[in-house]
Amino acid sequence: MLIRKAPRFRSSEITDVKAYLNRRSFMAGAAALALTPSVARAAAPAPGRPLAATRSPAFSLSEPPTKFEAATTYNNFYEFGVNKDDPARLAGSLKPRPWAVQVDGHVARPKTYEIDELIRLFPPEERVYALRCVEGWSMIIPWIGFPLASLLKRVEPTGKATHVEFTTLLDPAQFPGQRPSFLGFSSLEWPYIEGLRLDEALHPLTLLTVGMYGQVLPNQNGAPVRVVVPWKYGFKSAKSLVRIRLVAEQPRTAWEKAAPHEYGFYSNVNPAVDHPRWSQATERRIGEFRRRPTLLFNGYADQVASLYAGMDLKKHF
Numbered sequence: 023m024l025i026r027k028a029p030r031f032r033s034s035e036i037t038d039v040k041a042y043l044n045r046r047s048f049m050a051g052a053a054a055l056a057l058t059p060s061v062a063r064a065a066a067p068a069p070g071r072p073l074a075a076t077r078s079p080a081f082s083l084s085e086p087p088t089k090f091e092a093a094t095t096y097n098n099f100y101e102f103g104v105n106k107d108d109p110a111r112l113a114g115s116l117k118p119r120p121w122a123v124q125v126d127g128h129v130a131r132p133k134t135y136e137i138d139e140l141i142r143l144f145p146p147e148e149r150v151y152a153l154r155c156v157e158g159w160s161m162i163i164p165w166i167g168f169p170l171a172s173l174l175k176r177v178e179p180t181g182k183a184t185h186v187e188f189t190t191l192l193d194p195a196q197f198p199g200q201r202p203s204f205l206g207f208s209s210l211e212w213p214y215i216e217g218l219r220l221d222e223a224l225h226p227l228t229l230l231t232v233g234m235y236g237q238v239l240p241n242q243n244g245a246p247v248r249v250v251v252p253w254k255y256g257f258k259s260a261k262s263l264v265r266i267r268l269v270a271e272q273p274r275t276a277w278e279k280a281a282p283h284e285y286g287f288y289s290n291v292n293p294a295v296d297h298p299r300w301s302q303a304t305e306r307r308i309g310e311f312r313r314r315p316t317l318l319f320n321g322y323a324d325q326v327a328s329l330y331a332g333m334d335l336k337k338h339f
């Protein structure tokens with residue numbers, strides 16, 4: 023991502039201290055304790071409203087999930103600032119109710135859904151997905167949601183639709199990062215826009231997400247509804263959505279507008295295609311020390327590689 027200010031703490035600082043001490047030597051434990059003040063700065067949210075969901079074994083990983091505290095205090099949500107702990111510190115200004123999501127564009131049956139109506143219509147399931155960020159860190163998160171395809175089929179895309187455009191709420195009153203005065207510069211063009219090809223959006227792995235860790239989404243993770251695209255870098259998974267539009271051209275995304283040479287439209291996790299400023303060959307799983315090799319399509323190649331058959335993934339990065 024475009025980091026114009028150094029993040030205030032590193033991923034290794036947010037490991038759950040107790041687990042850390044059990045696993046590591048005294049020296050490593052002492053280092054963790056020295057770092058705990060940073061953890062306190064961006065506290066994990068109080069438990070949210072529980073959200074029941076059926077577990078989907080088809081989408082589960084064998085690895086343990088990242089600690090809830092880490093997943094909710096170390097992430098990107100530029101509407102709250104560019105530091106990793108800004109979302110957790112500032113997300114209290116977001117009001118996820120009342121909320122509506124407009125689904126329109128090249129569809130036969132456009133509709134605006136009130137958020138709780140949306141959640142009632144599509145029974146939620148829990149899926150444990152690996153999330154890989156373009157900056158080289160990754161997490162394992164039990165998301166709760168339903169296939170985006172279920173919603174798209176309901177509004178009946180017409181033959182003209184080739185892509186889906188996602189739009190995050192534009193409201194500087196709720197998102198301090200959208201105020202021109204916030205940092206003295208505009209980090210991105212607002213609202214945050216992302217997009218997928220229609221076949222990517224209809225793929226069964228693509229999840230319209232309304233919860234995580236058994237509860238409704240915390241504000242900093244994109245309340246009340248976001249997308250999760252597990253085989254792409256995290257920035258494709260747009261948060262706090264107000265509009266899902268079926269369009270006839272490839273959407274111009276927020277990151278492409280900001281830095282087109284660094285953030286392409288596809289953004290598939292690919293260890294063989296480096297970011298211009300750093301390698302994508304390895305990643306640091308939050309809570310681990312050693313970097314691990316990054317997997318093509320974030321480990322979902324069996325399921326999604328066919329979407330890109332014949333494409334030069336270095337060119338279409």
Ligand code: MTE
Nearest residue numbers: 097098099100190214243256257259260261
């Ligand atoms: N959505 C919006 N609206 N604004 C953002 O800044 N950041 C993206 C993505 N979605 C972002 C966003 C990036 S870069 C990442 S890595 C993920 O959210 C991180 O959030 P998560 O850990 O909750 O998935």
